[in-house]
Amino acid sequence: MSNKAQFGSKIGLIIATVGSAVGLGNVWRFPAEAQTNGGAAFLLLYIGCVFLLGIPVMLAEFSLGRGQRTDSVGVFHKLAPKRPWWIVGALAILASYLILSFYMVVAGWTFEYMWQSITGSLYAPVVGIDGSLATDMLDRQFRTKMQEYIMQDWKPLIPTYIMLAINLGILLMGVQKGIEKMSNILMPMLFVLLLVFCGVSMTFPKAIDGLEFFFRPDFSKITPGVVINALGQAFFSLSLGMGILITYSSYFPKDTKLGKTAVTVSMLDLLVAVMMGVIIFPAVKTFGLDEHGLEGVTLVFVTLPEVFAQMPGTQIWSSLFFLLLMVAALTSTISLAEVSIAFMMDRFRMKRTAACLTVILPLFVLSTLCSLSQGSLSWLKIAGLNIFDFLDTMATNVMLPVGAIFTCLFVGWCVPKGYFKDEITNNGTIRSRIYRPGLFIVKYVAPILIAVVLISSFL
Numbered sequence: 001m002s003n004k005a006q007f008g009s010k011i012g013l014i015i016a017t018v019g020s021a022v023g024l025g026n027v028w029r030f031p032a033e034a035q036t037n038g039g040a041a042f043l044l045l046y047i048g049c050v051f052l053l054g055i056p057v058m059l060a061e062f063s064l065g066r067g068q069r070t071d072s073v074g075v076f077h078k079l080a081p082k083r084p085w086w087i088v089g090a091l092a093i094l095a096s097y098l099i100l101s102f103y104m105v106v107a108g109w110t111f112e113y114m115w116q117s118i119t120g121s122l123y124a125p126v127v128g129i130d131g132s133l134a135t136d137m138l139d140r141q142f143r144t145k146m147q148e149y150i151m152q153d154w155k156p157l158i159p160t161y162i163m164l165a166i167n168l169g170i171l172l173m174g175v176q177k178g179i180e181k182m183s184n185i186l187m188p189m190l191f192v193l194l195l196v197f198c199g200v201s202m203t204f205p206k207a208i209d210g211l212e213f214f215f216r217p218d219f220s221k222i223t224p225g226v227v228i229n230a231l232g233q234a235f236f237s238l239s240l241g242m243g244i245l246i247t248y249s250s251y252f253p254k255d256t257k258l259g260k261t262a263v264t265v266s267m268l269d270l271l272v273a274v275m276m277g278v279i280i281f282p283a284v285k286t287f288g289l290d291e292h293g294l295e296g297v298t299l300v301f302v303t304l305p306e307v308f309a310q311m312p313g314t315q316i317w318s319s320l321f322f323l324l325l326m327v328a329a330l331t332s333t334i335s336l337a338e339v340s341i342a343f344m345m346d347r348f349r350m351k352r353t354a355a356c357l358t359v360i361l362p363l364f365v366l367s368t369l370c371s372l373s374q375g376s377l378s379w380l381k382i383a384g385l386n387i388f389d390f391l392d393t394m395a396t397n398v399m400l401p402v403g404a405i406f407t408c409l410f411v412g413w414c415v416p417k418g419y420f421k422d423e424i425t426n427n428g429t430i431r432s433r434i435y436r437p438g439l440f441i442v443k444y445v446a447p448i449l450i451a452v453v454l455i456s457s458f459l
């Protein structure tokens with residue numbers, strides 16, 4: 001009997017995996033991408049990418065993790081000993097670790113904004129809470145506030161370290177008592193908060209205009225660039241190509257239905273993205289915020305505080321929203337860190353405590369560098385980008401798609417014949433309608449399409 005950690009229940013493993021997938025990608029990146037790429041047109045493409053590529057690639061990762069029950073380097077070692085496929089797993093570990101170092105900084109900002117919402121200091125110098133201040137002025141105030149905050153040397157480090165400490169605490173408790181238990185508490189809370197915010201958004205005067213923008217497709221907006229963005233967003237959001245799903249599925253019990261799990265996780269992740277659209281676009285239309293553009297960081301840390309400042313109950317809504325964001329970020333940072341922790345435990349036979357410390361402690365340094373790169377280290381450029389943006393671009397735009405391509409090629413062409421089928425059908429004991437189309441996509445469609453998208457993003 002192996003002593004490999006395992007999730008305790010079917011629902012627990014789904015909630016934990018959804019917790020990994022639902023993160024800043026859904027709450028922060030998706031609405032911004034939808035806004036700039038034509039609303040409903042982007043949404044439709046995004047849904048297409050999730051179904052056509054996201055679910056099959058997720059299945060490929062699940063088949064490796066649940067089948068081999070080890071870390072993301074180990075699965076390649078076990079299935080192709082003495083061949084260099086393990087490099088794919090090593091790349092995934094590196095990518096997840098690099099992402100973690102800057103993702104933790106943004107997670108820290110969410111903590112700080114939640115704290116400042118609770119104390120009220122986020123809104124203190126803002127006159128015109130009642131909406132009497134012009135949106136332009138509000139925009140400038142929150143923009144300056146955000147820039148001044150992230151450019152400071154030491155202040156943003158404190159919440160980043162707090163988030164690192166919370167991560168360490170949960171990870172030390174292990175898979176069932178830490179990751180699964182935390183997800184079981186936090187994820188339902190996140191869904192309730194999302195529902196509440198959807199309700200609030202519907203009360204805005206221009207709610208219908210916002211929904212129309214989000215749900216009525218204008219196909220003339222679809223360009224090759226929009227397709228690239230939709231695919232990138234789907235992979236980012238579903239945590240693909242990063243060893244996360246290989247690692248989490250290595251904790252799935254043997255009788256887990258991989259097809260059902262992949263569909264459920266993807267649908268819930270999609271649902272959160274759609275709910276965010278339903279929350280953001282009515283607010284954006286009502287308060288005329290679309291002129292300012294909703295690029296990533298700005299959307300959450302500038303645009304939304306503008307909305308809250310103009311609503312009654314500013315502090316309550318703002319605190320709840322940043323709590324929601326912090327929860328989404330926390331469950332994702334946990335999964336990003338677990339990739340390296342599983343690697344340390346399985347490869348180097350480390351105890352969980354030693355592995356957690358080995359993984360988390362260097363992050364105090366790396367995240368510090370990422371944080372300082374917004375301020376006093378901003379002169380330090382790699383390929384013309386500061387450390388934060390370089391890691392983001394490298395890991396998300398290059399390593400993530402490369403990881404996904406090679407994972408698909410491995411499962412499609414290298415593993416023993418029948419491996420994928422056996423995993424998806426639990427050795428023929430369950431019927432699965434998605435195994436055939438899934439294998440076809442993993443073998444041919446996904447590697448080619450992702451490669452095309454990757455190459456064209458450089459042109």
Ligand code: PFF
Pocket residue numbers: 020021022023024025026099236237238239240242332396400
């Ligand atoms: N899927 C999560 C999110 O959407 O925020 C976490 C994540 C995984 C982010 C992988 C980025 C990434 F490359």
